[in-house]
Amino acid sequence: MPEGHCFRYAAGPITLEPHAPEAVDTAERLEGRWLYGGLLYGHFGHFLCETTSRLWALDHVGEVDGIVFLPKNQMTHERRHFRHHLPFFAAMGLTEDRFQIRAPQAPVVIEELALAEPGFGIGDMIEGRPDFRAFMQANLGRDVGPDGPENIYISRSQLPSKRGSVLLETLIEKRMEDAGYTVFHPQNHDLAVQIATYKAARRIVSLDASSLHLAAMIISPETRVAILNRGPTNNIDDYIAQFTRWQGRAPTRIEAVKGVWYPEGRRLKKRETHATLDLPLVCKALVAGGFLPKGTTWRAPTDAQLNSAVAAMSDRMGQPLQFLSGKK
Template identity: 40%
Template sequence: MPDPADTQPLPQGGWSEEIRHLKDATVVPPAENGFVQAAGVLDADGSYCAHGALWRKFRPLTTEPMQPEGNVPRLTGRWLWGGVLWAHFGHFLVESTSRLWGLEHLDQPVDGVLFIPKRPRAGESLRGFHTGFLDMMAPDLPIRVATTPMNVEELIVPGQGFGLGLITAGTDRFRAAIHHRFARDIAADGPEKIYLSRSALGLGKGGLLGEERLEELLQAEGYEIFHPQQHDLATQIARYKAAKQVIAADGSAVHLYAMVGRPDQAVAMILRRQSRSNNLLAENVRHFCGTEPTIISALRTEWVRKSQKKSSRLSFGELNHEVIGAALARDGFISKQANWPVLTEDERKQVFADKGLNKSDDFIESPEFIRQRVRAMRQARRAG
């Protein structure tokens, strides 16, 4: 069996579906902010429990910590290791829930779920979606956040069953636990057609230029424009269960949808960045919902800050409504007769003005996007 310290979690199984039972474990939270942090679980003899590490793609984000000096507080009882608690909704859904499949495989109840904070300054603070999600998975089970090293009487450490990378597909055990436990009591409530929008979040969180125009076009086709962040988890899930056709700008809301989605629902995702051609969200939906999503890469261009000159979480795409409309019509999301035009130059200028942007001073077209467009034009000439 591959060593979990050296091998990323895999959806096929291995350590990602194993459970370690530790007595007198030491939980060590991160002492400093950082992408990769020394933090995690030590066994009673001081050895590192690699099953408790958080991996993203090909590397662990938590690495073996030092044994704390002196006596540390003791947490009595039996606790399930939750891993890193993210304050970001999307990362919480994908990375902080990845151990909860262990709830399906307990020989005795646990007293709660024990996390460490991603950012030390967050302390023990919990957000509404933290407690809301867990309550839909295991009602009335407490959450505890270790902000200083502590000794735990008994710690159950499931492997990482979900996350970013190959594990985005989820292990069989993780998907089964979600389907069996999560939000089972929430009834479907909402329209048959829904668009999961990001327009209310603003461009600073990876928005889309021209999304408001897209919403107008979709409303004319009978879609409800739904802003997930304006509703509690129960309302979001009720909408997702009710819809027969779901269109979404790719983002965190799709991860939540995938947890309750079904094979009979049609899903289309509009990509926000050119660099996301290998889209992990598509893998998430495909494996959790048992359906093939329509993936629409329809950027007219991508805008980046002059100071960066490359795609990042702060860049934003500009939609090509003509391409989006053609793809949605082809796959039955909108009427076959729909003919959505691209924005005129005057409309584009108005969109920038409405967003308070000055593209000539602050933003440039992504050089990589321009290179890709030139390569595509050359290939088309050769083919023609």
């Protein structure tokens, strides 16, 4: 059915029309009423934007026994697809004691399946349909109160090097800490702590990062957000659009990329680059946006600091790096 297709871009679905499976006499039968969830992603950012996109329909389709997803990959045990996402479903009130999650690895027969349009996604779908925004804002972390510092800097410095980031982010962290910010590494905290921290924050400064999708869903309308572009992708556009729609105002956008580093002799993969930022320009933009006190200035890193950072990243990636100037 066309309603079962999954979308990422406006050009067309990312799913294919399937061939009918061969009749299987021993096919598992899922009794009851189920919501079709679309494609189940392991990556948290894609999970938030694409796997959750049909949950809004739970407000409209009546009682269901659970959600059945298409598994993105084949695994021996289907629970491996979603066990790390169970805290998210629990944070929505969809706990395992009353709500089943399935990602079948073989054909199943479902007694009744409710199909709904995706209400959220990346690119053209990042703002979310009103039903989806209302559902998430009413349910996500509904039992979690605000708990954390008022000023946070969301860091990528402890993520694997292949994820891409900026060089010398620890220098940015130090300067933000000097200004009274707490450095926050989302991946080091469980979902409840992340939700509580974002709810408590009144100023958030971050590189463009998938953790911002969660923050945009739950922060206070009064919270001020600044996002630093970290490279040659256009991912920052999604975060700006999401916050603008969900929060009712645009975040401060900071463009300060001087160039990017990537493995020598290889094709540039935009998501895996490490940028150098114009730190005095970053500081100027943060002061202008009210994120740093007036009169605050940042010095540019020395050549020795930059060379050391490039060498360290080269060691982490196991190959020399080359530089591409400007935002391409």
